[in-house]
Amino acid sequence: MFRAILLEESDGKVSAQITELDEAELPEQEVTVAVEYSTLNYKDGMVLNGLGRLVREYPHVPGVDFAGTVEASSDPAFKPGDRVVLTGWRVGEQHWGGYAEKARVKADWLVPLPEGLTTKRAMAIGTAGFTAMLAVMALEKHGVTPEKGEVLVTGAAGGVGSVAIAVLHAAGYRVAASTGRAETHDYLKGLGATTIIARDEIATPSGRPLDKERWAGCIDSVGGSTLACVLPQIAYRGSVASVGLAGGNKLETTVIPFLLRGVSLLGIDSVMSPPEERKEAWTRLARDLPMEKLDAMIHDATLEDLPALANDILEGQVRGRVVVDVRG
Incomplete structure (x- = not known):
């Protein structure tokens, strides 16, 4: 029993x-x-x-x-x-x-x-951390490197966002963390965020097809109007890894960022991820995620x-x- x-x-x-x-x-x-x-x-x-x-x-x-x-x-x-x-x-x-x-x-x-990872820490990572690593790997494969500029993480205080910030910071990226909870600012900075972005600042699209280039890349767990707001702000040849829809599943935007800046929108699916990709991601997590964070x-x-x-x-x-x- x-x-x-x-x-x-x-x-x-x-x-x-x-x-x-x-x-x-x-x-x-x-x-x-x-x-x-x-x-x-x-x-x-x-x-x-x-x-x-x-x-x-x-x-x-x-x-x-x-x-x-x-x-x-x-x-x-x-x-x-x-x-x-x-x-x-x-x-x-x-x-x-x-x-x-x-x-x-x-x-x-x-x-x-993976060697060196306990079962408790593996579950501190869980699907959220595994998804975050898949998103980081996708940005890397599409040419988003630390020298390209700051990477935005939306829904930053959640599970995906927390692990993403820690991994990106450890890899040498400057990270902007978006949150609507003021009480999480110190927590996010402790994980490695260099900039805190108020949720409202990226909650509503400007209505323009292109805005000032702000981010080399983004890991977005919000979707909806936040994703529509962020896409015109991505720098030339930058990428957004889409991992969630906490803010809604509809995306109302234009194709202009894709056509004029070569922006890539990368869908991240962790549920049916193939075994070899899983092993790579878990190996990376055990190696690259600071365990104290x-x-x-x-x-x-x-x-x-x-x-x-x-x-x-x-x-x-x-x-x-x-x-x-x-x-x-």
Whole structure:
């Protein structure tokens, strides 16, 4: 038997409870993992509140991410005792996830935990940090280098933004952090932000097809009118890595920045990212992310804390990274 958060649906309403499940109830997959830590993403907040039809079948164990130790494996790629991390692959949505002391998943979904990275720190990174690294890698591949100028990070105090700032700063970039929360300014500067940009300053497009060139690149987790405002401000041959839609999923803009400045809009998908890209990103995170900055982002939590935290993250009230010890 093991503890888990179990979601059930009745009359269109989703409820969550902590219960004990039998290992025989786990999905029939190749690798059984003793989960140690999980985390809280915006998508987890939606799932715990029954929003967005992300979960189609109940009862369901949520939790998009987890890290732990292999207990049993029918796939030769893993053996008992291996330390592993999982993000994406619709785990926690279509498949049972990490808000439990045990999980059973496909071997292809797992990444060996890089040397020097603990399971707790892996979940401080989680999907948010993994997505941030994919965004940094995409900017690099499209020629955004430190000498090109400042890189803007929107939604900076969230999980993606926090890790992005720390990684970019460590790589030698000057980073502008956009936030609407004045109380996070010292936190963002501690991560490495050199400039703080008020959210309202980039919330509304000017209406002009091109504005003054301000940013060599951008990692944007807001979308909507913020992304429409930022695109005309990107420097010649700069790029924007789009990772989220906290501000809306519609983009009303012109093609002029793409045609006259050669700006690139790069879509970042972390859910179905292929295995080799995953391994590269996790290796980079273990090597390039300053662990003291990562530790400064962590807020510890337990399974019991998650229902309240799910509401907080949907309301934009979670700073940094929530790390959930599923064992108690």
